[in-house]
Amino acid sequence: MSLPSGLLLSRDAARWGMRFYVRHFWVVAGFSMIPTIQRFVAVRWGDDLPAAVNGATEVLTGAVRLLLIYTIYKLAIARDPELAQLDRLWQRLAWFVDHRRANFLAQFLVLGAAFAVFDVLPNAAVQTWVAEGSREWVSAVLVSVKNPTVIAFTFIWMMGVARQMILAADLPETSADADKDGAGERGGEIADVR
Structure with a gap:
C-alpha cells in the first residue's frame, strides 16, 4: 500500500x-455548545476569572468532548448497519493497522496538514493582521467558531477513518478458527493466511 491509497482512505x-x-x-452542535462558550469566555475574560472557575470549566469541556466522542462512536460504529453485519470489528481495525501501516500512518500526515490549515494559519492571520486592541476579541470568536465546526468535525473524521479501516480490512475468515486452536497467532498478532 502507498501514500496515495492512504490519502484516498482519508478522503x-x-x-x-x-x-x-x-x-x-444538532447532536454535534449541542455537545459543542459548552466547549464553545467555555473557550470564548476563557480567551476573552480568562485572566479576570478565578483559577478554580477556569480549571472547573476546562474539566467540564474535556468531559463534554469525551461524551461527544462516545456519542459519535455509538452512532458511527456501534449502530452503523454496514458495520453491524461484520464481526470482530476491533480485530479488523488492528489487522488494518498491522497490514496496511502506510495507509494508517498517512492519516497522521493528513491530520497534521489539516491542523496547519485550520489552526496554525488562522491563528497566525489573527496575530499578523488584527490590531492589538481587537486581537483578544477576534481570537475568542475564532475559537468559538472552531469548536462546533473544525474540532467536532475532526472527531467525526477520525471516527470515519476507523470506520473505513474496519471496512477495508481483509481479515481472513479462517483466522477465527485458527485463533481458537492457537495456530493462527504469531506474537499476539492476527496471522496473515493469504
Whole structure:
C-alpha cells in the first residue's frame, strides 16, 4: 500500500464525515455548545476569572468532548448497519493497522496538514493582521467558531477513518478458527493466511 491509497482512505473518511456531520448536526452542535462558550469566555475574560472557575470549566469541556466522542462512536460504529453485519470489528481495525501501516500512518500526515490549515494559519492571520486592541476579541470568536465546526468535525473524521479501516480490512475468515486452536497467532498478532 502507498501514500496515495492512504490519502484516498482519508478522503473517503472525510466524505463520510461530512454526511455524518450534516445528518447529526444538532447532536454535534449541542455537545459543542459548552466547549464553545467555555473557550470564548476563557480567551476573552480568562485572566479576570478565578483559577478554580477556569480549571472547573476546562474539566467540564474535556468531559463534554469525551461524551461527544462516545456519542459519535455509538452512532458511527456501534449502530452503523454496514458495520453491524461484520464481526470482530476491533480485530479488523488492528489487522488494518498491522497490514496496511502506510495507509494508517498517512492519516497522521493528513491530520497534521489539516491542523496547519485550520489552526496554525488562522491563528497566525489573527496575530499578523488584527490590531492589538481587537486581537483578544477576534481570537475568542475564532475559537468559538472552531469548536462546533473544525474540532467536532475532526472527531467525526477520525471516527470515519476507523470506520473505513474496519471496512477495508481483509481479515481472513479462517483466522477465527485458527485463533481458537492457537495456530493462527504469531506474537499476539492476527496471522496473515493469504
